[in-house]
Amino acid sequence: MHTNWLAAWLTAVALSTAGFLGRAWASLTYPPQELFGVMTQFMGVPQVFQLVHSIFGLGQGGKTFAFLGVVVLWLGGVTALGMLPPVAGALALGLGLLLITPWPVALGYALAFLVFRLAIQALLRPLRFGDGTRRQVTGALVGGSALLVTAGLTGLFRTGTSPAPATIGAGGELPGDITPVKDFYYVSKNLEAFDPVVDEAKWRLKVSGLVKSPGSFSLQELRQFEARTIELTLSCISNPVGGPLLGNALWTGFTVSDLLRRVGVQGGAKYIVWRAADGYEESLPLGEAFEQDVMLVYAQNGEALTNKHGFPLRVLIPGRYGMKQPRWITEIRLTDRDVPGYWVKRGWSKTAHVELTSRIDEPAELNPSVKAGQPGTIRGIAFGGLLPVTRVEVSLDNGQTWQAARLTAPRSQHAWTLWELPWTPAPGNYQVVARAFSGQQVQKDQDKDALPEGATGWHRFIVSAS
Numbered sequence: 001m002h003t004n005w006l007a008a009w010l011t012a013v014a015l016s017t018a019g020f021l022g023r024a025w026a027s028l029t030y031p032p033q034e035l036f037g038v039m040t041q042f043m044g045v046p047q048v049f050q051l052v053h054s055i056f057g058l059g060q061g062g063k064t065f066a067f068l069g070v071v072v073l074w075l076g077g078v079t080a081l082g083m084l085p086p087v088a089g090a091l092a093l094g095l096g097l098l099l100i101t102p103w104p105v106a107l108g109y110a111l112a113f114l115v116f117r118l119a120i121q122a123l124l125r126p127l128r129f130g131d132g133t134r135r136q137v138t139g140a141l142v143g144g145s146a147l148l149v150t151a152g153l154t155g156l157f158r159t160g161t162s163p164a165p166a167t168i169g170a171g172g173e174l175p176g177d178i179t180p181v182k183d184f185y186y187v188s189k190n191l192e193a194f195d196p197v198v199d200e201a202k203w204r205l206k207v208s209g210l211v212k213s214p215g216s217f218s219l220q221e222l223r224q225f226e227a228r229t230i231e232l233t234l235s236c237i238s239n240p241v242g243g244p245l246l247g248n249a250l251w252t253g254f255t256v257s258d259l260l261r262r263v264g265v266q267g268g269a270k271y272i273v274w275r276a277a278d279g280y281e282e283s284l285p286l287g288e289a290f291e292q293d294v295m296l297v298y299a300q301n302g303e304a305l306t307n308k309h310g311f312p313l314r315v316l317i318p319g320r321y322g323m324k325q326p327r328w329i330t331e332i333r334l335t336d337r338d339v340p341g342y343w344v345k346r347g348w349s350k351t352a353h354v355e356l357t358s359r360i361d362e363p364a365e366l367n368p369s370v371k372a373g374q375p376g377t378i379r380g381i382a383f384g385g386l387l388p389v390t391r392v393e394v395s396l397d398n399g400q401t402w403q404a405a406r407l408t409a410p411r412s413q414h415a416w417t418l419w420e421l422p423w424t425p426a427p428g429n430y431q432v433v434a435r436a437f438s439g440q441q442v443q444k445d446q447d448k449d450a451l452p453e454g455a456t457g458w459h460r461f462i463v464s465a466s
């Protein structure tokens, strides 16, 4: 019985390790990663999304949850199957995997499971020492393999959960005009360790479907298109009002319309579909892809894109949340039928238009105390995607009275607006609120969750002056 348990656990470790190497070296489908995709499906369910984000925080936090789920389901599941007679266990594993992987993968894993299971059993059988020695050997095997798994997992875990992006609003640095790349927020459907790493020498952008001259372009060739640089604020749709998941950068590349004119659009083409190296897909009605400033970019703040932010090429669509804008793109396809995007399939907005929002950065929400009687400043950002921010108002009494903040020099059409208001507080507590305007339109004061259309509401918190 004891040996059975040990053999099952070692089989799970061996299978995971072999699978991981197969993924790294031969890009084979890795079931835990597929399981991860299934887990994130559930994140589209509002209750699950709320719960997970209240426990694990923003951005990659939800992925931590999915990741832990995978560890438990996969390692636990394979170990449990290892307790069955070997052939029954292999059969059950193969059938189970058919739910999440193509049949050759399921078959391969079932066979590998069987081989590992039998081999490990055979290897363990001669371990018939005295009880004491045996316990030591068992302990060493369990401990050693657990260590291996933990080391591998913490490696993924560490890189997979990036630190909170630049503790803006947490008493850290204030946002400036341009967010440095190292502070730019990061959100990915993948654990960071599973983000694609593209080899520029082999990479080409394939253009296919309903185009007159399908083909592919190297990065060098794409750089021949007229280069443009735009300043644009990117925000994640899961960012709550006042949250840190947005940044402002200078992006350099070329327009999608230049590329489409080069390849020629066939009659009947209605959608443009982008596909990325991590399997991420998104789409746009073709007409919208021709709009000004819909771009493919290869540089951020004047430097080649970092791997994290989409090297070698990413999509940029003004006025939309980040989920509409794939990184690491490898293929553009014109189609007559729409293909729902990765997060759209999981319950998020199809159009993902940015909501009008504003955030107070100073005083910081996490340290909301100021010196009474001293001249200070309340400042922050406002952003509305395609809606230009024309006015920002601040209230010190929970919205009863408002004062107009000063907008700093107007920035690019697609960039956030910085605002500030001088303030010399008398001692006391203040319910500070900010709201942005775009012409007649005012930021909604209705608290709406990020899922599915992006958060709305006013950023507010109590500041104490003493």
Ligand SMILES: Nc1nc2c(c(=O)[nH]1)N[C@H]1C(S)=C(S)[C@@H](COP(=O)(O)O)O[C@H]1N2
Binding pocket: 184, 185, 186, 187, 188, 189, 190, 234, 235, 236, 237, 276, 277, 278, 280, 308, 309, 310, 321, 322, 323, 324, 325, 326, 327, 328
């Ligand atoms: N290929 C690919 N592109 C992607 C994603 C992804 O997981 N894979 N995530 C999207 C989401 S949800 C956001 S918010 C932005 C984040 O971009 P950033 O990490 O560079 O800020 O990338 C988008 N593009």
Ligand SMILES: [Mo]
Binding pocket: 187, 235, 236, 237, 238, 322, 323
């Ligand atoms: Mo996002």
